[in-house]
């Protein structure tokens with residue numbers, strides 16, 4: 001057995017010498033947080049890179065979700081997807097909002113717009129979709145429904161760094177979008193996140209909200225929270241931004257190898273690139289049909305582990321099956337058959353910028369041999 005451990009992800013790290021040089025600037029300035037030089041610089045650099053009007057940095061990807069709901073005064077019920085990381089639904093719960101789960105589209109893993117209208121009630125105030133794995137939601141259809149019923153749309157775009165449709169960032173869709181810059185993500189600041197904002201007034205308000213609601217030294221305009229990104233992580237982010245394109249291209253090459261090798265394996269399904277979409281290759285999910293493949297997803301998953309290859313069953317268990325949310329009227333299997341099926345079939349294969357040809361071949365060989 002090859003003992004080298006292959007993990008599902010590996011953090012993109014800045015060059016240590018370059019980071020040390022920026023740290024030394026921070027030490028000299030003695031300005032380590034609260035809207036410092038590197039924080040401002042990273043906000044501008046990201047707004048330009050991501051082709052968005054305004055961005056506000058946060059300490060992680062969960063707090064911008066919670067803050068977006070606060071900023072738009074969302075109450076009552078919000079329609080969302082069960083096929084995501086649990087933070088999506090937790091953000092609703094932390095705002096005292098009732099999550100209403102709607103099933104997903106098997107072609108993208110995202111909220112199915114055709115099923116949204118049936119879930120709208122007089123207390124629905126918003127839709128919170130997720131661009132899962134960085135696959136774009138059906139943005140136009142979701143917006144049409146939102147406009148028809150006067151609902152807000154907040155996208156959890158934690159996985160969608162840099163994703164574009166026909167040259168336009170998908171982060172500009174809806175009312176607000178949020179990103180995660182956690183170590184596991186395509187672009188990371190160790191821990192970190194951001195909100196994408198369309199106008200200057202809202203940007204100002206979000207900046208107040210992430211700083212306890214302070215508008216100035218003596219005025220608090222809202223019950224805010226503390227979620228400011230510090231100077232050290234901002235500097236780290238600036239360096240990582242310079243190498244993120246190269247990292248995405250390396251992920252792309254891995255996706256090409258996986259697709260080529262797995263194309264003819266019966267019972268193993270995966271998604272191809274969508275024409276017109278600039279993907280970020282943040283994850284490589286495969287879906288195992290036990291009848292055709294011969295062994296179950298879990299059997300393959302544990303077989304991979306035996307060979308020191310660590311995939312992840314994202315997103316299993318489904319959010320709606322965790323004890324916290326299981327009791328909700330919309331959480332049942334009969335309401336979410338596609339999401340439950342997908343959660344039972346998925347394995348995300350190792351996908352990061354530093355996988356070698358040999359690593360990828362090892363992963364492929366286990367899937368082909370099933371042993």
Ligand SMILES: Cc1ncc(COP(=O)(O)O)c(C=O)c1O
Pocket residue numbers: 060061062063084085087088130156158159180181182192193
């Ligand atoms: C879809 C989704 N939403 C939200 C989050 C939360 O981001 P963070 O871990 O940065 O708080 C994650 C994180 O992994 C995620 O995958």
